[in-house]
Amino acid sequence: MITIFGIPSAALFGQLLIGLINGSFYALLSLGLAVIFGMLNIINFAHGAQYMLGAVAAFLLLQWTGIGYWPALVVAPLVVGAFGIVIERTLLQWLYKLDHLYGLLLTFGLALIIEGLGRNYLGSAGLPYTLPDSLRGGQNLGFMFLPNYRAWVIVASAVICFGTWFAIERTRLGAYLRAATENPTLVRAFGINVPVMITLTYGFGVALAAFAGVMAAPIYNVSPQMGSELIIVVFAVVVIGGMGSILGAILTGFGLGIIEGLTKVFYPEASNTVIFVIMAIVLLVRPAGLFGRRA
Amino acid sequence: MLDRTGPLLAVKDLQAWYGESHILHGVSFDVREGEVVTLLGRNGAGKTTTMKSIMGIVGQRAGSVRFEGQELIGKQSNQIARAGIALCPEERGIFASLSVEENLTLPPVVRPGGLTIDQIFELFPNLKERLGSSQGTKLSGGEQQMLAIGRILRTGARLLLLDEPTEGLAPVIIQQIGKTIRALKQQGFTILLVEQNFRFASTVADRYYVMEHGRVIDQFANAELDANIDKLHEYLGV
Ligand SMILES: Nc1ncnc2c1ncn2[C@@H]1O[C@H](COP(=O)(O)OP(=O)(O)OP(=O)(O)O)[C@@H](O)[C@H]1O
Numbered sequence: 457m458i459t460i461f462g463i464p465s466a467a468l469f470g471q472l473l474i475g476l477i478n479g480s481f482y483a484l485l486s487l488g489l490a491v492i493f494g495m496l497n498i499i500n501f502a503h504g505a506q507y508m509l510g511a512v513a514a515f516l517l518l519q520w521t522g523i524g525y526w527p528a529l530v531v532a533p534l535v536v537g538a539f540g541i542v543i544e545r546t547l548l549q550w551l552y553k554l555d556h557l558y559g560l561l562l563t564f565g566l567a568l569i570i571e572g573l574g575r576n577y578l579g580s581a582g583l584p585y586t587l588p589d590s591l592r593g594g595q596n597l598g599f600m601f602l603p604n605y606r607a608w609v610i611v612a613s614a615v616i617c618f619g620t621w622f623a624i625e626r627t628r629l630g631a632y633l634r635a636a637t638e639n640p641t642l643v644r645a646f647g648i649n650v651p652v653m654i655t656l657t658y659g660f661g662v663a664l665a666a667f668a669g670v671m672a673a674p675i676y677n678v679s680p681q682m683g684s685e686l687i688i689v690v691f692a693v694v695v696i697g698g699m700g701s702i703l704g705a706i707l708t709g710f711g712l713g714i715i716e717g718l719t720k721v722f723y724p725e726a727s728n729t730v731i732f733v734i735m736a737i738v739l740l741v742r743p744a745g746l747f748g749r750r751a
Numbered sequence: 752m753l754d755r756t757g758p759l760l761a762v763k764d765l766q767a768w769y770g771e772s773h774i775l776h777g778v779s780f781d782v783r784e785g786e787v788v789t790l791l792g793r794n795g796a797g798k799t800t801t802m803k804s805i806m807g808i809v810g811q812r813a814g815s816v817r818f819e820g821q822e823l824i825g826k827q828s829n830q831i832a833r834a835g836i837a838l839c840p841e842e843r844g845i846f847a848s849l850s851v852e853e854n855l856t857l858p859p860v861v862r863p864g865g866l867t868i869d870q871i872f873e874l875f876p877n878l879k880e881r882l883g884s885s886q887g888t889k890l891s892g893g894e895q896q897m898l899a900i901g902r903i904l905r906t907g908a909r910l911l912l913l914d915e916p917t918e919g920l921a922p923v924i925i926q927q928i929g930k931t932i933r934a935l936k937q938q939g940f941t942i943l944l945v946e947q948n949f950r951f952a953s954t955v956a957d958r959y960y961v962m963e964h965g966r967v968i969d970q971f972a973n974a975e976l977d978a979n980i981d982k983l984h985e986y987l988g989v
């Protein structure tokens with residue numbers, strides 16, 4: 457048996473893979489949070505619930521209508537994103553001028569309501585979501601076995617993250633977004649409909665969470681509390697990366713997933729807390745986060 | 752209805768508030784097509800607030816702002832921009848997260864007939880050299896001011912609101928901005944200028960309005976400047 461630092465290589469790579477998978481979800485979710493925070497000035501505590509809604513939507517699409525994984529990957533984010541747009545128009549738009557705290561409280565309340573409804577209708581036991589046939593099986597890489605679905609999740613997440621980064625940092629629409637994040641009044645006075653941009657940004661951020669939820673459905677069970685378990689870690693990731701930085705959110709998400717995976721190999725006792733320990737250190741040394749702009 | 756006989760911009764009894772504080776108490780003035788009109792007044796007289804009220808970016812406003820005969824008082828700022836008015840704000844408003852090029856091309860074209868990028872570089876050759884700069888705010892104050900003026904020339908807006916474009920700049924740059932304003936006037940732009948420095952204003956302006964405590968208290972043409980100089984010193988407290 458091949459070993460690295462006294463650890464069997466299969467175990468090492470296995471945990472590295474799990475770390476990358478978790479990192480994929482951290483990155484997708486913290487990216488959505490960063491995009492929403494940048495434009496709306498709101499810390500979207502409902503993000504975990506919206507992620508869960510994505511998974512539930514995929515589950516229900518399959519149960520009720522037989523719509524499978526691939527269409528669900530598009531339909532669920534659209535439906536949940538539209539729900540996000542309704543929330544923004546009816547509730548969030550009144551809070552932008554107030555302290556962050558109000559947005560946080562409102563979205564926290566929303567998360568509790570959505571999860572409560574989920575428990576009421578779905579029960580709290582996890583519901584299994586069957587893997588699409590096209591992504592069953594895996595590859596034997598020699599040093600480890602790589603399930604196809606997990607490879608797909610990592611690649612898809614990396615592509616979506618990069619695409620979002622590109623759209624924001626390198627396109628004209630992205631320039632509008634960045635400018636409106638800095639000075640919405642002036643951007644609007646140039647003739648750009650900033651309120652519509654804000655609404656669509658929230659819809660997009662929510663759709664990203666739902667997309668992550670659909671991808672998570674075949675890996676984790678679909679359950680009402682799947683979002684709240686994950687979102688605590690994601691908020692720690694956001695604090696470490698620094699609010700408002702797109703690239704920071706992506707890199708920190710993947711990086712911390714990997715660190716968490718490696719901790720499971722080398723010091724399993726700390727694997728559940730390592731991210732929070734890093735968060736505490738970062739808060740002490742660089743309160744704005746590793747990639748944060750504001751000092 | 753487009754009213755071609757009246758002034759391009761007609762401001763009547765304009766009132767504005769920031770929250771509870773009532774800042775403009777009935778400002779009235781006109782700007783005719785092709786004119787450069789300057790608002791003078793002490794610090795806090797309400798010049799910037801007048802510009803912002805025309806643009807629709809104060810908390811609350813009342814009265815009448817007619818542009819090309821069209822009433823704008825009930826419109827949102829994005830609609831006002833689309834009507835053909837562009838603002839160069841006092842604080843310049845260059846975006847740190849945008850490159851120089853992105854800053855320059857940010858304001859969308861609202862009408863045909865704006866300057867091309869090359870024509871803008873003819874007015875501001877320095878900008879061309881700094882185009883590759885990754886951050887708009889890394890430019891010098893003068894370059895940022897040129898960028899702030901340059902970017903609104905692309906949009907096709909015919910009325911430019913320039914709020915203290917010479918504030919805090921070196922004399923050579925002030926001269927360049929004066930030259931630019933005269934060139935823009937030649938090209939048919941209509942300009943509403945805010946200035947503290949009436950020596951500078953006298954090199955570009957056709958007419959002046961003097962503001963105090965949120966009201967227009969006097970007006971005169973550039974030819975009458977010398978005759979009014981003592982009064983003006985008093986108004987401006989210089
Ligand atoms: N955002 C704001 N909130 C509350 N009051 C404001 C605000 N902006 C300006 N004011 C007040 O409105 C009045 C007019 O300000 P304004 O900026 O229009 O003056 P100004 O003539 O442009 O002065 P300056 O020459 O210093 O630029 C001042 O008393 C100022 O304190």
Ligand SMILES: [Mg+2]
Pocket residue numbers: 798799800841914
């Ligand atoms: Mg001012």
